[in-house]
Amino acid sequence: MKVTGYFHGILFKDNSIILRPSDSRDLIPIRKVFKSKKDREERSGLEILLRCEIDAPLQKRSIKELNTAWKLISIIYESMEHRRGTDEELYSLYEDLLTEYAEKTPCTLYPNRLRPVRLSEANTVQAATFIDGLIYHLCMLCDLKQDLQADVRMVIYEFEEWRGKQKEDFTATMTESKWRERAVYSEASGIGTDIDLHHMMGKGAHEILRNDPENWIALNRVEHDEFHNEGEEKFLQKYPHLKGRFEHIHKKAASLYEDKRNLG
Known part of the structure; x- marks a missing residue:
């Protein structure tokens, strides 16, 4: 298993490094990686080294986008199961929704295959595309109770306010027919x-x-x-x-x- 994401990192004088995920939900696959590592070490009697690449790029997507996406995923889960989901249940739903709504990119191992772009690696436009897909899913496929409808509307207001401040909009390359297909809410x-x-x-x-x-x-x-x-x-x-949307187009x-x- 491979985990790609953004981490807070500290290098100490004794050359030890501590990494902490910027998104706590990344801990779910990380725990699976370390459990697998421990099991393999116990079987083989050898230490399994982690392959890491440490870079310091500008963070491409905002914490606000992450919070928005996970709020929507929580609402989708609650509309399906009529209860709040655990972190593990929400992460499993996130994996399924990625397949459905995230932008696709060539797979590293198999370049002729496409894989969904995860939130942890997405740029601002890719993350906004995924969020728009989640809102579309809620409007078309979920039977929302009144309190959840209010939650969704609040997220839409926050998303549109944030969206108007971006230099590039995720709809910029859409055809009119594609836009009309996705425009299911005001x-x-x-x-x-x-x-x-x-x-x-x-x-x-x-x-x-x-x-x-x-x-x-x-x-x-x-x-x-x-x-x-x-x-x-x-x-x-x-x-x-x-x-912000109107100012942007002006x-x-x-x-x-x-x-x-x-x-x-």
Whole structure:
């Protein structure tokens, strides 16, 4: 078994090294690794050395993303089993959900095969893609009680607020058909009925952004009409967690128009 992740590390004067996982859930596979190591050492009478690679890159995904993903996994488990899951049960469900919703990358041992990208190694966009898959799963496949629905809506608000602060959005390369397939809940209220594709910057006045997925936002029919009737300012007063998304597309538009003027 191989464990890849981020660890807090300290090197002591006697050359000993202590590593502590940044995500406590990584302890589940780590314990399995060390149990296997101990069993093999007892059978062989020899010490089994660990193969480690120590690097110090910038951490690619945020603790906020980790917390969001595990909160959603906990809600999915509770909706299925009608009780809270243990760490081991949640980790097992996480493995299954990775297979279903995580971005895929070539396997090191078998390059012609694909494996899911785990949260511990994911970059910001990959982690956001997985979180979006979890929300999709909750909206489409889970029968949520009222208190769990409230929990999901709160996670959606927090996710959209965080998402608007990122330089790159996970929808950037989506086709419209793929986007519509995944847009099953309102990004304003979290309600999942009569979902429309809304252009944050109007497609008539801003043709340059008409087919840009980063300019698309999922709103239910009532919210869509509300935006067109009351305007962006009032809409964002009601749904302030979306301000970052709108600011992002305004900045992108300004940059695109500037580039167009320079080229013209």
